[in-house]
Amino acid sequence: MSCPAQTIRIRTRCVETAWHGGCVSSVRTCSQAQIDAIFVALDGICAKIDSCDLRGLNDLKDCLRNTSENVVWKCGTLGDSIVAQTSGNEITLTPSAFGSTTSRFEAIVFHEMVHACGGTELDSEAFENHCYRGAGATAPTSDDFPKFRDDGGRWVNWNGSTGSVTTKDGQTLNVNTAAFVDPSPPSGGGGGWF
Numbered sequence: 200m201s202c203p204a205q206t207i208r209i210r211t212r213c214v215e216t217a218w219h220g221g222c223v224s225s226v227r228t229c230s231q232a233q234i235d236a237i238f239v240a241l242d243g244i245c246a247k248i249d250s251c252d253l254r255g256l257n258d259l260k261d262c263l264r265n266t267s268e269n270v271v272w273k274c275g276t277l278g279d280s281i282v283a284q285t286s287g288n289e290i291t292l293t294p295s296a297f298g299s300t301t302s303r304f305e306a307i308v309f310h311e312m313v314h315a316c317g318g319t320e321l322d323s324e325a326f327e328n329h330c331y332r333g334a335g336a337t338a339p340t341s342d343d344f345p346k347f348r349d350d351g352g353r354w355v356n357w358n359g360s361t362g363s364v365t366t367k368d369g370q371t372l373n374v375n376t377a378a379f380v381d382p383s384p385p386s387g388g389g390g391g392w393f
């Protein structure tokens with residue numbers, strides 16, 4: 200493993216099929232400029248991991264450091280307003296992600312890498328907002344909160360009333376807690392139907 204990665208894997212697309220059905224010619228889905236931008240983001244992400252003030256989390260950090268093995272990159276479009284998406288080990292980056300500022304693009308790539316390492320939406324949003332606070336992170340949106348409630352976090356716990364986010368061993372993440380307060384919390388416990 201080396202971080203930053205010396206090589207990355209890019210999804211290809213078949214552009215010429217043989218009579219027997221095999222692919223005889225394929226092209227990368229990412230342009231050289233897009234590949235260059237991914238490498239720049241990975242440089243920044245490795246530096247973030249090395250300087251991270253959160254202790255432990257070694258399984259996550261190791262996974263994030265090993266992108267050459269753990270991620271296949273695909274460049275393409277997605278549904279409305281979706282800038283990036285992870286499916287299994289494949290991260291899709293859209294033209295609008297590449298059109299973001301350098302710091303926002305790095306935060307987007309980092310967020311998706313946390314997913315590729317097995318993180319839930321809460322994990323990705325929490326570490327994005329901790330590591331890129333004021334420097335590329337965006338606050339959770341209304342469609343994130345149902346996922347926070349339903350899926351929880353693999354590496355973090357969340358208090359929806361205070362917006363506080365902590366690692367499983369109790370370290371407090373430096374997120375803007377106001378942005379993590381649940382806008383529509385499930386109705387208070389203890390009730391029942393009569």
Ligand SMILES: [Zn+2]
Pocket residue numbers: 310314320323324
């Ligand atoms: Zn996400």
